[in-house]
Amino acid sequence: xxxxxxxxxxxxxxxxxxxxxxxxxxxxxxxxxxxxxxxxxxxxxxxxxxxxxxxxxxxxxxxxxxxxxxxxxxxxxxxxxxxxxxxxxxxxxxxxxxxxxxxxxxxxxxxxxxxxxxxxxxxxxxxxxxxxxxxxxxxxxxxxxxxxxxxxxxxxxxxxxxxxxxxxxxxxxxxxxxxxxxxxxxxxxxxxxxxxxxxxxxxxxxxxxxxxxxxxxxxxxxxxxxxxxxxxxxxxxxxxxxxxxxxxxxxxxxxxxxx
Numbered sequence: 167x168x169x170x171x172x173x174x175x176x177x178x179x180x181x182x183x184x185x186x187x188x189x190x191x192x193x194x195x196x197x198x199x200x201x202x203x204x205x206x207x208x209x210x211x212x213x214x215x216x217x218x219x220x221x222x223x224x225x226x227x228x229x230x231x232x233x234x235x236x237x238x239x240x241x242x243x244x245x246x247x248x249x250x251x252x253x254x255x256x257x258x259x260x261x262x263x264x265x266x267x268x269x270x271x272x273x274x275x276x277x278x279x280x281x282x283x284x285x286x287x288x289x290x291x292x293x294x295x296x297x298x299x300x301x302x303x304x305x306x307x308x309x310x311x312x313x314x315x316x317x318x319x320x321x322x323x324x325x326x327x328x329x330x331x332x333x334x335x336x337x338x339x340x341x342x343x344x345x346x347x348x349x350x351x352x353x354x355x356x357x358x359x360x361x362x363x364x365x366x367x368x369x370x371x372x373x374x375x376x377x378x379x380x381x382x383x384x385x386x387x388x389x390x391x392x393x394x395x396x397x398x399x400x401x402x403x404x405x406x407x408x409x410x411x412x413x414x415x416x417x418x419x420x421x422x423x424x425x
Contacts, residue, residue, distance in 0.1 A: 186378065186404040189215050190224040192237070193253055195408035205237055212241040215248060215409075222249040222404075224277060228267035229260045235267050242271035249273040249315065256280035256305035265312030276309040277347075279319035282326040282334055295330060302334050306341035317345035319382065324348075324355045324363060332370045339373040345404060346377050350393055353386030357396035364400035380404035 191211060196202050203211065208226070215223050225241040226234040242250045250271040252264035256278055268274030280291070280301055287293055293301070302318065309316040318338040320331060335346055348367065350360060360383070368374050381397035381404065383390040394405045 182403075184403065185398060186221045186380075188222040188224065188251075188380065188404050188406040189220045189408065190406055191215070191408040192241075193224040193226050194406075205233060205240075208237045209240060209244065211409075213244065216245045220248050222251050222275060224251040224253060224406075226267075227253040229254065229263040235263060238264075238267035239270060242268050242274060245271060249275050251275040251277050251317070254278045254305070254309070256301040258304075258308055261305060261308045261312070265309070268313065273315065274313050275315040275317060275345075276313055277317040277319065278305045278309050279321050279347075279349075280305070281321040282331060283322035284327070285325065286322050299334055299337055302337050303341045306338050306343050310342040314342075314344070316343050317347055317380065318343040319347035319349055319380075321349055322351040324350045324360065325352065328366060328370075332367065335367060336371050336373065339371070339377055344377055345380050346374070347380040347382050347404075347406065348397070348402075349382035350384055350390075351382075353384030353390065355383070355389070355393055357389065357392045360393040361396040361400045364397050364402055368401055378403045380406060382406040 192203070192208050212223055212225060223241065223245065225238040228235040228238050238250070238252050250268055250273070252267045252275075254260035254264040254276055261276060261278060264276045268276065280298060281287060282298060287295065287298055291298065306316055306318050320326060320334060323331060338346060348364060355363075360381075364379060368379070379397070379402040381394045381402045383393040383397070394407070398405065
């Protein structure tokens with residue numbers, strides 16, 4: 167018979183080995199041409215994802231529109247087992263709106279992000295390194311006021327200077343982020359590059375072993391799946407993905423059968 171201490175250790179090992187599926191079909195997936203969904207369609211997809219046992223459903227971007235806010239709120243009410251996540255930029259209005267939207271969920275998450283690469287800092291945000299750093303701390307701290315499940319993303323992480331990326335990732339962890347997402351926003355990383363990036367962060371950032379590392383890989387070169395798996399091989403434990411490709415294939419098949 168397994169002793170209680172050994173049983174607890176085995177349970178912890180299983181938790182550490184678990185790969186978390188984070189489905190963003192209802193948020194990032196809507197950016198795919200022809201993939202925009204109505205309110206009712208979003209609820210149907212969310213119900214399906216929840217019944218499939220998807221760990222986290224990114225249900226939308228609540229500040230983007232009243233429709234998105236309502237969809238996230240309703241999905242939060244209906245979900246039986248999935249964590250329901252709302253996206254927010256690194257400002258208080260976004261975070262407060264996401265916090266309100268996920269409030270009905272049994273388990274809710276706020277996913278906040280900011281661009282960290284030189285191009286994003288200088289041309290999109292027009293902020294200095296120090297100003298971006300301050301926004302990271304402030305946004306994660308604000309999100310923790312709504313939920314203890316906070317994900318932070320370094321947008322365009324694969325083109326961010328390593329020293330600076332380490333600094334802002336460490337800041338997010340210290341502020342209370344429990345998941346750290348490393349996006350290949352432009353979809354141009356190669357698997358070995360993405361593997362090395364995750365390994366570098368694990369080696370250099372204090373506290374990285376205490377959070378879940380997440381992959382978010384775009385498919386511009388057809389390498390999203392390969393890069394995500396490279397990230398998992400390096401120690402990431404969450405994959406961010408969508409079902410759009412499957413949906414598109416099904417729709418194309420139906421159209422072909424009707425023709």
